[in-house]
Amino acid sequence: MSTPDINSWQSVQDEVLRRIHNRIWKPGAQIPNETDLAKEFNCGRTTVNRALRELAESGILERKRKSGTRVALHPVSRAVIAVQIVRREIEERGASYGYALIDKRVGTPPHAVTFAMELAQGEEMLHVRAVHLADGVPYALEDRWICLRTVPQARDYDFAQKSANEWLLENVPYNRATLSILATPASAFEQEYLAVPDKASILHVERATWRDKGPVTFVTISYQPGHRIISTTTS
Amino acid sequence: MSTPDINSWQSVQDEVLRRIHNRIWKPGAQIPNETDLAKEFNCGRTTVNRALRELAESGILERKRKSGTRVALHPVSRAVIAVQIVRREIEERGASYGYALIDKRVGTPPHAVTFAMELAQGEEMLHVRAVHLADGVPYALEDRWICLRTVPQARDYDFAQKSANEWLLENVPYNRATLSILATPASAFEQEYLAVPDKASILHVERATWRDKGPVTFVTISYQPGHRIISTTTS
Structure with a gap:
């Protein structure tokens, strides 16, 4: 041989x-x-x-x-995307990180969130919106719904200094997550807080997480126009 | 204790x-x-x-x-995206697949392509554009540059029946790939061939592949508005 x-x-x-x-x-x-x-x-x-x-x-x-x-006749390759806190994304670009809470209130989420989280209609959740800045310029918006049944302690946290993005990762483990990437024209909220015109095209990352059977959170991160999600690990 | x-x-x-x-x-x-x-x-x-x-x-x-x-100092989770040929993507949605070549010609790629592929300025490549249809409706556009040094046989292939997407996968193996996802307003080309208005927001997947040190191809797949890239495998 x-x-x-x-x-x-x-x-x-x-x-x-x-x-x-x-x-x-x-x-x-x-x-x-x-x-x-x-x-x-x-x-x-x-x-x-x-x-x-x-x-x-x-x-x-x-x-x-x-x-x-x-x-394989039709090989499927895989691209791996690293999902990390927005603060780290910004710091890895060598920019200084800034954060500002926009608002925090209890309310009824839109149907899209209810469906994605497999929740009953009408269940109240905590709605937190914030802006993440790179060198003082809006880098991404965080629009998040948190399940108060699974994460009751979120109700009393103020999210004024630390983003829900970071606070949840440090305090509430999850064991199931879905991630979805899409492009949409800038909403009125995005136009205002990202300071972009209404024709701007915005990349969204939607992410839902669960702890066992309990929904944890549904978040949309919307990025400044021009943002790229880059994967180099492929097989 | x-x-x-x-x-x-x-x-x-x-x-x-x-x-x-x-x-x-x-x-x-x-x-x-x-x-x-x-x-x-x-x-x-x-x-x-x-x-x-x-x-x-x-x-x-x-x-x-x-x-x-x-x-962990900086917790990072991973989302995995399956990358497969567009025909399979469409078929997996239960739609019937259609394909049409738009044009094929040798030319000088834009700088963005030259940079991404680590090529010398001015090197001619094969430019192939095509539309992939789902149930007769444009689903995605393929805008592709193929390196004629690495893939000389592409010059004589007509891409009339089989897309470059599929032909390359079957004929030209690669061992390095990069992938990048971004959102942009519809270009004139996209407005025409995806049949969308100029305010439409388009999700792009850019992918470059190499075989050892030889560049193989640089492709942009641009999707109909509303398209989502979904990952469920996360860790």
């Missing part, structure tokens, strides 16, 4: 990727089973399994119970 | 959060190992593990193999 010994799962993975990239194993084609690959690479079957698992997870290989493992 | 018995993982989690919140355990500080915490809380090690797992997943704690568990 001309294949050199391949001992680590990383080197097995590299060799598998090389064969896929060079079309030695073509899209849709079945690849040898793990036992045969282990024999060829002179390594253990668990090493092969470890190498293939990640490629299957990232959509490069497709594993089916009956028909074995195939090179 | 004055700590009261803590039996459920939720109460362990609450106590851990209380210590982080009250800066008993400071940002960046190492916390006691699971065995010691189990002893202190008079509970099982698996209970402690269960309590800490979620805090690690939501970025409040950082676990490292050698240096143990620390309170």
Whole structure:
């Protein structure tokens, strides 16, 4: 066998990727089973399994119970976006951070929020709006609804110095989150607090979080025109 | 030890959060190992593990193999976005897919493309524009530059039946990609081919790929107003 010994799962993975990239194993084609690959690479079957698992997870290989493992016909790649507090986003750009609370009151959220959070209609939530500034200029708006059943202590916190963004992360853990990115023309609220014209196009990140079955919060972060969400980690 | 018995993982989690919140355990500080915490809380090690797992997943704690568990200095969570061919996106919505080539010609790309691809100024590339339709309605525009040094065979392919999106994925592997998401007002090109008014706000996904050191392609996919990029996998 001309294949050199391949001992680590990383080197097995590299060799598998090389064969896929060079079309030695073509899209849709079945690849040898793990036992045969282990024999060829002179390594253990668990090493092969470890190498293939990640490629299957990232959509490069497709594993089916009956028909074995195939090179994916339509590979799905993944882009990873880091979600961090707005203050850190601003500081990482080398700008000085500023924060101002716009308002905080208890009220009934719009239907879109109720639906996204899987809440009963008419349940009151805490509504907090604030602006995050970079070097004194509005960078992003935070428009947030907080569930008072799950987070009763939010009612008495004033959010005057610390944003709800930061306060929640420090105080209320969550174990489920959804994230959605969309573009909309600037609303009246955005026009005023981001200081942009009505034709401006605004990138929104909507995020909902839950702790077990309890809704925690629904937030829309809307960014200054020109903002980019950048991912470099792809597979 | 004055700590009261803590039996459920939720109460362990609450106590851990209380210590982080009250800066008993400071940002960046190492916390006691699971065995010691189990002893202190008079509970099982698996209970402690269960309590800490979620805090690690939501970025409040950082676990490292050698240096143990620390309170995160700057908690970051991750959202994962699946990147797949536009045809599959449309088909997964249950719509029938349509495709039309708008134009294909060799030309000099705008500076933004040259910079993003790390190319020399003035290098000619293949410019391909097309529309992807869902049930006969424009769903997204593809505005793409292909590097003719890395992908010389693109010059003779007509892209009349199969989109460059699909053709490249099947024929030209890449091993590095960047992805960027932004919102802009509809350009004249987008107004015409997406059939939207000039105040429309358009979500763009820009993606650049490389094969080893060779640039492969730079593409902008611009979506119909209202489009959302949704991630449910977060950690």
